[in-house]
Amino acid sequence: MSLQLTWNNEQDDFQIREDLITLLEAILQKAGETEGVTEGEVDLTFVSDEQIHELNLEYRGIDRPTDVLSFAMNEITNDELEIIYELEEGEELENVPDVLGDIIISVPRAKLQSEEYGHSLERELGFLFVHGFLHLLGYDHQDEASEAEMMGKQEAVLAEVGLTR
Template identity: 75%
Template sequence: MSLQLAWNNEQEIMNISESLITTLEVLLRKAGEVEGVEDGEVALTFVTDKQIHELNKQYRGIDRPTDVLSFAMNEGLEDEMEIVYELGEEEAGPDLPEVLGDIIISVETAKAQSEEYGHSLEREIGFLFVHGFLHLLGYDHQDEASEAEMMGKQEAVLTEVGLTR
């Protein structure tokens, strides 16, 4: 078993290329390696600002779009999306990966931020993906120390994969 990426595209602003997905899979393996996570599945969905705005308002009480949202499966459901899997006993087994959670990225915001920061859209989406993955593992950035730790981890993974500014 290994880390797996399951992805879905719910926007039409940007074509999601095979090379982008390959890059995200490499980032997932590298970030997993750094964090000691060898197995599991991460679900990634590309959306519009309107879609992420609705999710941000519904689940975080924040009435505006954002760049990335993460919903960890290992956290309590009070603040997370409730996801129900209906697998028969014969379908469930040891070969099914543990679902680590969902990452949702707004392609519109990622595009605007890549232009603002002067780097590629691929790098921005990679940054947001690693950021979301670290949130799935319990990292946060509520204070300067935790933000610095999280940023350092993100930049190290992106640099190793060649997605620099």
């Protein structure tokens, strides 16, 4: 297996073109290579502000929309995987993709932020995607040092795929 991107579009504000997905796949490969992650699956969903607002409230207790949410799957146990994949008694847990987690991006929020920062929507979506991916790997930005580390990693990956400001 290799590092795979699966995606779903649940919003109507912006058409998700194949060239954007190709770009996000390149970002995933570059970020994975940088972080030493060569296998796994990342599930990406594009949503509206209303949808991400609901998720932000439900899972984080924050009553407003946000730009990106990440849900890491690395804390799921084999027992939970057996339930998810409905294994029969005696059946082994094999050939099951190593799902790293879910990244959910609000396209309207990304569009607004791209305009505020003066760069392309593709660059903002790429930034949010690599940001979400790093969260799946356990990175956070709760203090200045961890924020600087995460920002540096994000910008390096984006520069590698030609998404500079």
